[in-house]
Amino acid sequence: MCSQKAKEGFQAEPAQLVEKEIKAFVRTSLLNRLSDTDSQIIFDEPLVQFADGDDPIFADYKAVVAPIHLTPREALAQAYSKNPEDMPARISVISWILPLAEKIRESNRGEKLAPTRLWSHSRWYGEKFNDAVREHVVELLIAKGYLAVAPALQPYFKRDSNERGRYSNWSERHIAYAAGHGTFSLSDALITERGIAHRCGSVVTDLVLPASLRTAKSRLSNCLFYVGVSCKACINRCPAGAITENGHDKIKCRAYMNEDIGYLKKEYDVSVAGCGLCQTKVPCEFRNPTKNLKKKAE
Numbered sequence: 311m312c313s314q315k316a317k318e319g320f321q322a323e324p325a326q327l328v329e330k331e332i333k334a335f336v337r338t339s340l341l342n343r344l345s346d347t348d349s350q351i352i353f354d355e356p357l358v359q360f361a362d363g364d365d366p367i368f369a370d371y372k373a374v375v376a377p378i379h380l381t382p383r384e385a386l387a388q389a390y391s392k393n394p395e396d397m398p399a400r401i402s403v404i405s406w407i408l409p410l411a412e413k414i415r416e417s418n419r420g421e422k423l424a425p426t427r428l429w430s431h432s433r434w435y436g437e438k439f440n441d442a443v444r445e446h447v448v449e450l451l452i453a454k455g456y457l458a459v460a461p462a463l464q465p466y467f468k469r470d471s472n473e474r475g476r477y478s479n480w481s482e483r484h485i486a487y488a489a490g491h492g493t494f495s496l497s498d499a500l501i502t503e504r505g506i507a508h509r510c511g512s513v514v515t516d517l518v519l520p521a522s523l524r525t526a527k528s529r530l531s532n533c534l535f536y537v538g539v540s541c542k543a544c545i546n547r548c549p550a551g552a553i554t555e556n557g558h559d560k561i562k563c564r565a566y567m568n569e570d571i572g573y574l575k576k577e578y579d580v581s582v583a584g585c586g587l588c589q590t591k592v593p594c595e596f597r598n599p600t601k602n603l604k605k606k607a608e
């Protein structure tokens with residue numbers, strides 16, 4: 311446990327310090343590079359925002375995602391083998407978006423059936439790097455004397471399936487939505503100010519951080535399809551027919567990745583190859599496509 315002095319120093323500008331630390335880690339860590347492709351950087355500068363750990367939206371996720379979805383208070387308490395009510399009065403959630411670098415996105419734009427080696431490696435090694443960010447943030451906070459946990463790294467983290475398909479008990483993009491990073495979309499994925507082609511992560515802590523505003527009008531308002539502009543680009547990009555005007559069929563999507571293009575795991579030497587064709591060559595690939603519409607309307 312560190313000295314009270316260090317803890318006080320961190321409290322001076324906690325939000326700026328946390329953001330600076332995460333950005334520096336993404337900029338300098340060698341894990342944010344693909345070793346066999348000329349050290350290609352995986353992720354550009356991240357977006358970092360915060361949510362109040364007791365925001366009522368987290369309780370809503372038990373209905374929206376699944377009853378087993380944890381609130382931040384439950385996630386922190388479980389990690390310390392305590393009851394949620396025994397946790398400190400204020401807790402916060404740190405949520406980051408890791409936008410995929412241009413070269414990785416560009417490589418997938420020309421594909422019609424399956425992801426490139428570069429995309430698959432950004433899925434496999436990129437998530438390893440995302441785990442490293444989680445570990446780094448937790449270690450930093452604990453070293454400063456705070457409680458901290460990355461729920462996605464905990465033994466209690468789990469995935470399950472229901473009639474709508476796969477889900478987890480800590481959905482990183484629902485956490486990102488709560489922290490005001492953006493909105494969901496026709497393809498299910500989260501459209502942020504840096505677009506849809508990203509990975510995201512989070513940490514829960516008792517360091518008190520200012521909650522970022524959720525400025526979106528609705529939970530779908532960054533997607534052109536839902537704001538009355540004719541966009542079906544992701545429908546046309548999906549080789550599995552998993553996206554229609556009714557939304558994203560998670561069961562079809564997963565089956566396509568596991569069965570139809572499952573051979574890629576061996577070819578690319580990864581345990582998960584991904585797909586992500588719906589996240590490139592689309593108007594929301596690297597920006598919020600509704601931003602200009604909003605400006606024009608003003």
Ligand code: B12
Binds near residue numbers: 497509
């Ligand atoms: C299970 C899983 C999958 C499943 C199911 C995906 C899904 N839609 O949930 C499958 C295997 C299909 C999958 C595929 C992919 N995945 Co995946 N996957 C996950 C995982 C492990 C859990 C997701 C989860 O818990 N979902 C919960 C369910 C309920 O979410 P949902 O169905 O999308 O939620 C809808 C409802 O909640 C609805 N809703 C209804 N009412 C309300 C009310 C409110 C208030 C709100 C907020 C929402 C809401 O809105 C949502 C969107 O429609 C996460 C990692 C994590 N721990 O979060 C990664 C994750 C979701 N995957 C990711 C990625 C990148 C992919 C792929 C691109 C593969 C790749 N890398 O090449 C594809 C993309 C598929 C797609 N179009 O979204 C990223 C998403 C980043 C992003 N850009 O959004 C994540 C977050 C991993 C990460 N750490 O970054 N994945």
Ligand code: SF4
Binds near residue numbers: 495532535594
């Ligand atoms: S491609 Fe168009 S319809 Fe699909 S998620 Fe992006 S903005 Fe929405």
Ligand code: SF4
Binds near residue numbers: 549588
């Ligand atoms: S919905 Fe699934 S199968 Fe379709 S393009 Fe996106 S990741 Fe690939």
